Amino acid sequence: MTEQPKHQNSSETPPHERTLKRAISDADKDLRRNEILAAAKRVFSSKGFHSTTIADIAKDANLSYGSIYWYFDSKDALFHELMAVEEQALKDYIYAARKDATTRPDQSFQAAVQATFEFFEADKALVKLLFRDSYALGDRFEAHLFRIYEGFIGDIEAVVTHYQEKGEIIDAPPHLVAFSIAALITEFAHRRLETDDGLPASVVADFVIKLLLEGLLPRRKDRSGGQ
Amino acid sequence: MTEQPKHQNSSETPPHERTLKRAISDADKDLRRNEILAAAKRVFSSKGFHSTTIADIAKDANLSYGSIYWYFDSKDALFHELMAVEEQALKDYIYAARKDATTRPDQSFQAAVQATFEFFEADKALVKLLFRDSYALGDRFEAHLFRIYEGFIGDIEAVVTHYQEKGEIIDAPPHLVAFSIAALITEFAHRRLETDDGLPASVVADFVIKLLLEGLLPRRKDRSGGQ
DNA sequence: CTATGCTGACTGATACGTCAATCTATTAGG
DNA sequence: CCTAATAGATTGACGTATCAGTCAGCATAG
Structure with missing residues (x-):
């Protein structure tokens, strides 16, 4: 058993031009x-x-x-950080979109939905990975994802309760309603990642919101949506 | 280098009572x-x-x-077969439930939704694995899952078109409507796998259907649902 | 000269799929 | 009816590959 050195980068030309600047500051x-x-x-x-x-x-x-x-520290830690970074990015994006649509509150909601679709489409594969696939990666990421998801549902629920108090939407259990909204948004967003239906985000957002607000049964014309 | 036999189950008492009957027929x-x-x-x-x-x-x-x-042939093949088997089981379960609810067509639909929830709950972990997580397992299973999902959407779409022709629901794009329904069902079903909200399947099914049919905006009492 | 950013060979562990050996139910032959 | 041969079901050790994470050493800024 001869001791042999583990590194021998002698007698060789440097393989690449490694011009890596060290990160000091x-x-x-x-x-x-x-x-x-x-x-x-x-x-x-x-x-x-x-x-x-x-x-x-x-x-x-x-x-x-x-x-x-x-x-x-680890591959997991790196992935967790990615999740956190992207969650924040999505929140920021939605926040900006809602702020732009200050004209009417329901427009703000439409803007949020549309922004979600847009955000998903801007970074398809990653968003799919972070906001869906990581469910399958075991408990370590599932908890994190769940927390993210709950956060969004909580935001939606606040909006729902607000409108319920104003009597503008029916008195269904707000958490279930919020979950339904989130479900439609995420499923549609993911759907659009896989199959490009060619529809612009605004159209899909409109469809989702109209479906949720009006339902499938025909309505009498006499009552319009707004306040 | 002495040739040594690979198996030596001599000089030992059999570790277990291996009474495995061979599968011949x-x-x-x-x-x-x-x-x-x-x-x-x-x-x-x-x-x-x-x-x-x-x-x-x-x-x-x-x-x-x-x-x-x-x-x-492989671990993948085994998993694919599991997917196929469970897909069939779910279909059978739904079919049976719809058949039992022959009284009214919309009851049949409610029964199908409820049956899906029940099926998911009967086998939580597996169903979650097969019908959601396998998305994350790479292309090999993604395609299979997608096919399954498309099949269900197709079934729903047929129902939607049927009711649209009868004028009982609005003329929204049937595929989008079908997808929305599927989205709500699957998301709720999966939701119920993670957090036990204590609600019976029938209540959740009712909620989903009512939400889809009636929407969130209040309706005038004068028009009831059915035909 | 030294602190520390940076390197990449190495370790250890895990697990898929293979395969030669073994075992047993059935058949063929006496 | 009994025994030997055959087919094919069963076994588990092995080959091979992959990778996360470690660590001893190198190199450079200050």
């Missing part, structure tokens, strides 16, 4: 972290959680394998 | 196949796809590792 480190997150986003999106390896991410980020572990 | 082989499927069902349910190993299934089925491969 906190700002640089944040930047590198974000580069890794961006790489992870790309790779996870295209290959799914189980099929992407840390090596894949490292390669995409132009970093070595070990460096990933310098910035993140 | 076609009927026996079918039986064994089904035993394996049942074992796979149990193990997959409790551990998820990636965490269950062929060894787990073999153990649960009281068979050796290799025998699984005598009956199935």
Whole structure:
């Protein structure tokens, strides 16, 4: 048993022109972290959680394998962070959309639904991975996803209760109503990821909202929707 | 290098009372196949796809590792078969429920929705695995699941078109309507797998149908639902 | 010179699928 | 009716591959 050195990068020309600037300052480190997150986003999106390896991410980020572990504790931790980042991004996007549609409250709601569709479509694969597939990744991510989902349902429920108090919508159990709305939105959003039905987000958003508000049974013309 | 025999179950008492009857006849082989499927069902349910190993299934089925491969080509093939079997079981269950509710057509629909909830609840973990999580398992299962889902939507769409022709529901795009119905059903069904809201299936089914039919906006009393 | 960002070979563990050996129910032969 | 041969069902160790995470060492900014 001869002791042999583990590293021998002698007697060879450097394989690539590795011109990696070291991240020294906190700002640089944040930047590198974000580069890794961006790489992870790309790779996870295209290959799914189980099929992407840390090596894949490292390669995409132009970093070595070990460096990933310098910035993140584990593959799971990296994925959790992605979930959190994207959740925030979605919230921000929706918030901005609702703020733009200040004219009428129900328009604000329509804007939120539409914004959700748009957000999903902007980043199809990743959103699918984070907001659906991660259910299947076991308890570790399921809890996180569930928390995210509950948050959105809570937001919707607040809106529902608000309108119920004003008597503008019927007195169905608000949580069930909120869940139904969320269900339709997420399912439609995911549906649109798989099959491109060619419909613009606004049309689908309109359809969903009209269906929820008016129902399938014909209505007498005499009563219109608004307040 | 001494040739050593690979098996030496000599000089030992048989570890278990292995009283495995060989499956010779076609009927026996079918039986064994089904035993394996049942074992796979149990193990997959409790551990998820990636965490269950062929060894787990073999153990649960009281068979050796290799025998699984005598009956199935691969882990994937086994899982695909489970999907197919359960899809058929769900269809049968719904069909039976609708047949029982022959009194009125809309009752038949309510029965179908309720039956779906019941079916999901009877086998929570497995159904969740097969009808949701397998999306995340990569293209191989995604296509299969998608096909199943499309089949159900097609069935619903037929019902929707039927009622539209009779003028009993509004003239919204039938495919979108069918998809919405499917979306609400599946999301509620899955929801009920995770959080036990304590509501009986019939109540939830009623809620879903009423929401879809009547919508959230208040209706004038003067027009009732049925024909 | 030193702290630390960075590297990538290595370890250990896991698990799929294969296969030669073994076993047994059935059949063929005496 | 009994025994040997055959088919094919069953077994589990092995080959092979994959990967998450570690770590000893390298390199560079300050």
